Amino acid sequence: MPGGRFFLRRLVYAAISLAILALTVLAFSKVGGDPVTMMLEPGASQADIDALRQRLGLDLPFWAQYLKFMQNAVTGDLGTSIYYGQSAVGLYFDRLPASLLLAGTAFAWSVLLGIGVGVTAAARPGCVLDRVGAVLALIGMSMPAFWFGMLLIMFFSVHLRWLPSSGSGSWRHLVMPAISLGWYFAASHLRLTRSAMLESLQSDYVRLARLKGMPEWRVILRHALPGALIPVVTLAAINFVLMVNAAVVIETIYAWPGIGRLLYEAISFRDIPVIQAVVLMSGSMIVLLNLATDLLYVAIDPRIRHAE
Amino acid sequence: MTAPLLEIEDLAVDATGSAGTVRILDGVSIGLGEGETLGVVGESGSGKSTLAAAIPRLLGPGLAISAGRMRLAGEDVMAMTPARLRRMRGAEVATILQDPLHSLTPWLRIGTQVAEPAVVHDRLSWKAAQARALDLLRGVWIPEPERRLRSYPHEMSGGMRQRVAGAVALSCAPRLLIADEPTTALDPTIQLQYLDLLKSLQREHGFALILITHDLGVVARTCQRVGVMYGGRFVEIGTTAEVMERPRHPYTRGLIASMPRLRSAGSRSDRLAIIPGQPPVPGQMPPGCRFHPRCAQRFEPCDRDSPPAFDLGSDRRVACWLERAFGT
Numbered sequence: 001m002p003g004g005r006f007f008l009r010r011l012v013y014a015a016i017s018l019a020i021l022a023l024t025v026l027a028f029s030k031v032g033g034d035p036v037t038m039m040l041e042p043g044a045s046q047a048d049i050d051a052l053r054q055r056l057g058l059d060l061p062f063w064a065q066y067l068k069f070m071q072n073a074v075t076g077d078l079g080t081s082i083y084y085g086q087s088a089v090g091l092y093f094d095r096l097p098a099s100l101l102l103a104g105t106a107f108a109w110s111v112l113l114g115i116g117v118g119v120t121a122a123a124r125p126g127c128v129l130d131r132v133g134a135v136l137a138l139i140g141m142s143m144p145a146f147w148f149g150m151l152l153i154m155f156f157s158v159h160l161r162w163l164p165s166s167g168s169g170s171w172r173h174l175v176m177p178a179i180s181l182g183w184y185f186a187a188s189h190l191r192l193t194r195s196a197m198l199e200s201l202q203s204d205y206v207r208l209a210r211l212k213g214m215p216e217w218r219v220i221l222r223h224a225l226p227g228a229l230i231p232v233v234t235l236a237a238i239n240f241v242l243m244v245n246a247a248v249v250i251e252t253i254y255a256w257p258g259i260g261r262l263l264y265e266a267i268s269f270r271d272i273p274v275i276q277a278v279v280l281m282s283g284s285m286i287v288l289l290n291l292a293t294d295l296l297y298v299a300i301d302p303r304i305r306h307a308e
Numbered sequence: 309m310t311a312p313l314l315e316i317e318d319l320a321v322d323a324t325g326s327a328g329t330v331r332i333l334d335g336v337s338i339g340l341g342e343g344e345t346l347g348v349v350g351e352s353g354s355g356k357s358t359l360a361a362a363i364p365r366l367l368g369p370g371l372a373i374s375a376g377r378m379r380l381a382g383e384d385v386m387a388m389t390p391a392r393l394r395r396m397r398g399a400e401v402a403t404i405l406q407d408p409l410h411s412l413t414p415w416l417r418i419g420t421q422v423a424e425p426a427v428v429h430d431r432l433s434w435k436a437a438q439a440r441a442l443d444l445l446r447g448v449w450i451p452e453p454e455r456r457l458r459s460y461p462h463e464m465s466g467g468m469r470q471r472v473a474g475a476v477a478l479s480c481a482p483r484l485l486i487a488d489e490p491t492t493a494l495d496p497t498i499q500l501q502y503l504d505l506l507k508s509l510q511r512e513h514g515f516a517l518i519l520i521t522h523d524l525g526v527v528a529r530t531c532q533r534v535g536v537m538y539g540g541r542f543v544e545i546g547t548t549a550e551v552m553e554r555p556r557h558p559y560t561r562g563l564i565a566s567m568p569r570l571r572s573a574g575s576r577s578d579r580l581a582i583i584p585g586q587p588p589v590p591g592q593m594p595p596g597c598r599f600h601p602r603c604a605q606r607f608e609p610c611d612r613d614s615p616p617a618f619d620l621g622s623d624r625r626v627a628c629w630l631e632r633a634f635g636t
Contacts, residue, residue: 204410210366211405212425212476213398226415301415302460 010294014287019070021283026069029272030062039082078280079273083266088277091262096244098168099258102251103243105174106182111236114189119228121190122197123220133190140187149180149253166255177254181247185239192235196228203227226300233296237289245282312379313483313516314340314363319376321358321367323590330591332358332371334540337617342483345510345517347527347548349563350537351587356520359537360488363518364397381483399429402477402515406489408469412461418445418472419457425479444475447512449505467498471505478513485510486518491526503530524567528552533623536560539588539598542617546624556626558603559583597629605630 029035036052053059057068072078078088121130156176157165163172200206201224209223244259251260259278266274297304321333333355340346350356361367363378365385378385380400388396397403405411412421422444423437432440438457445453448471461469470490477485487506491499507530510517519530527534527548534552535545536559544557555561565581585602588594594601600610609615609629618631 204405204407205413207366208403208405208411208473208476209413211364211397211403212428213394213396214424214428215394218424218428222416223413303414303462 006298007295010291014291017287018284021287022070022073022280023066025276025279025283026066027062029276034058035082035270035272073280078277081266081271081274083269083271083274088273089281091274092259092277092281095257095259095262098256099244099247099251099260102174102177102181102247102256102258103240105178106185106243107236107240109178110182110186110189110239114186115193115229115232118190118193118232119197119220119225122194122201122228123216125198130194133194137187137190140183141191143183145180145184145249146253148183149176149250152176152180153253166253168256173254173256177247177250177256180253181243181250185243188239189232189236193228193232196231197224200224200227229300230297233293233300237293238286241282241286241289244285245278312339313342313344313381314338315377315379316363317377319359319362319378320374321355321362321371322374323371325370327591331374331593332540332590333362336376336540336542338535338542338545340484340516340518343510343514343516344533345519345531347531347534348518348520348537349522349524349527349534351522353587353589354537355540355590356522356537357488358540360403360486360518360520363484363486364401364403365393366397395429398425398482399480400482401484401486402480402482404470404473404477404485404487404490407493408466408473409493411473412469412476414461416460417457418459418461418464421461422457422472422475422479425476429480440479441475444479445472447478447509448472448475450475467494467502470494470502474505474509478509478515481513482515484516484518486520488520489522490519492521492523499526500529506530524552524563536563539593540590541598541627542625543599543628544626545617546620546626547622550622550624556620556631557599557628558605558630559599562602597627 036049036056036058040048040052050059057065060068076089080086081088081091084091117129117133121127121133124130153165153176156163163175164170167173197220201220203224206219206224209219214223245263247256247258247260248264249260250256251258252264255261259282262274263278265271266278316336316338319333319336320331323330323332336355336359338346348356348359358367358371361371362373363385365373365388367373373386376386380396385396412418419438419441422441423432423434426432426437426440427434430437442453442457445456450456450468450471456464456472461472464472470493473490490506491502494502503526506517506519509515517531519527521527524534531548533546534548535542536551536557537543538559544551544555544560551560552564555564562581562583566583583602588598588601594611596609596611596613597603597606597615600606603610607629613629615627615629615631617625617627619625620631
């Protein structure tokens with residue numbers, strides 16, 4: 001089966017990407033300074049420092065450290081948080097459900113709105129929806145999330161008193177963070193969908209579909225859209241990972257107990273194992289989702305299976 | 309003479325862009341009876357593909373019909389509503405495009421693409437339309453048609469895909485088929501086969517055919533009548549035999565002289581004649597007759613006044629001042 005080999009090859013690529021990511025993460029954590037000096041009291045004796053170094057394996061050459069790191073990573077051990085004293089991976093998974101809820105909501109509305117408005121705007125360039133969409137996309141792409149988040153709090157929490165300004169626990173807590181988080185991504189989905197659709201609509205096969213007298217909805221949805229979806233799916237998958245793992249600003253503003261806030265805290269405390277865990281986990285998620293989108297491409301465009 | 313299926317009078321198409329408005333087609337008139345075949349010949353930029361797009365009224369962005377009348381079986385095409393136009397396209401006027409590699413939708417199965425006009429225009433169920441699609445694929449000489457229904461375009465060769473395009477076009481039994489350079493992208497041996505297929509389909513289904521090409525040899529094989537286009541106008545139109553054997557317009561004569569043909573060894577001229585100069589670019593049309601800068605026989609009125617189409621009888625028209633000077 002050709003699909004099987006396709007999948008296997010992609011799997012090998014995924015493993016290579018992850019190994020390189022781990023190498024980069026480890027190398028950068030070395031640049032950030034000696035973690036031992038942060039873990040011990042100021043004025044600790046040289047003997048204590050050396051003992052801790054040895055215990056953490058920091059006295060070994062870099063390559064040996066990398067192998068050790070990889071070995072532990074494969075068994076799901078990315079070290080212990082310096083600040084919390086808990087397993088870094090455990091902390092990540094504790095925070096994952098909250099982040100998935102927030103990112104899932106933001107992702108859903110940003111994809112539905114982005115693709116919907118993008119397709120409509122491309123079908124009738126210059127129509128009202130196209131112009132409104134262009135303005136909203138411009139605002140979404142250029143307004144900093146922290147500022148937009150604060151504006152929402154000012155308006156809905158302080159002024160109207162409709163929604164709680166921060167925290168989690170009910171759907172009302174979810175509304176503002178999901179809007180703030182999805183705004184930028186909705187704009188990026190909209191712009192890419194629109195430009196990819198405009199290109200697809202100029203193709204010969206769309207021309208022939210129109211020459212066949214197909215109704216316009218069929219021309220757009222069946223003939224033009226699948227070709228435009230391929231770049232959009234790629235972008236959306238990466239955006240989803242960013243929303244889950246890198247909603248640092250939004251989760252901090254709204255005190256949302258997710259991974260973004262964990263990362264923010266870890267960076268403030270220089271809690272290197274936690275930073276490594278978050279970066280590696282989100283990297284793995286990107287690699288896995290890329291694998292999934294590769295399979296999705298094949299479902300959308302049968303040519304890709306044969307191009308292998 | 310058969311009843312006119314398509315009548316076009318003084319059709320003009322303008323392109324509007326940032327640089328202003330440019331006339332692409334000017335004063336184009338043709339008449340075509342049921343089941344007739346008209347070849348339209350011209351260099352690239354002569355307006356022949358614009359004409360192919362103007363008849364189903366599906367011109368590209370920035371192009372619009374600015375003048376003229378067009379009737380299909382007596383019905384005013386210019387007055388058709390969007391819904392009527394959609395029905396006309398596909399059900400009455402079908403088109404085959406030049407590039408078979410890009411004119412089929414990559415993610416739809418051949419069966420779907422051949423069947424969908426019957427579903428949309430003839431309101432068949434998908435099942436019945438698939439059965440019709442199977443017959444159509446058989447009709448265009450596609451081997452293993454049952455298997456091909458489930459294939460995707462990229463799984464077929466260019467010649468095969470162009471035959472599929474033929475099946476798509478015939479799906480609702482159109483009265484007029486416009487084939488815009490249908491063989492240009494095909495291998496030479498496949499080209500002849502495809503022209504034979506078109507002719508045999510025409511005998512079987514009885515549609516009228518407008519065959520657009522830059523190749524006079526294709527016209528000679530296929531068409532009863534031929535129109536020669538230059539600079540967005542017809543310069544000469546008549547039966548293929550008349551035009552090929554007794555061309556009257558200097559441009560037509562140049563085209564025929566530049567056709568490669570087999571000659572016996574040692575024949576006196578084995579070099580191809582060429583027409584000097586370049587074809588005109590829309591927007592920079594020379595005044596008067598558009599061919600005069602390249603014409604060896606130009607004389608006093610040619611760079612000043614545009615020649616009208618002189619009617620030489622028996623459906624022969626030539627737009628050249630020589631006709632007034634020496635003609636009938």
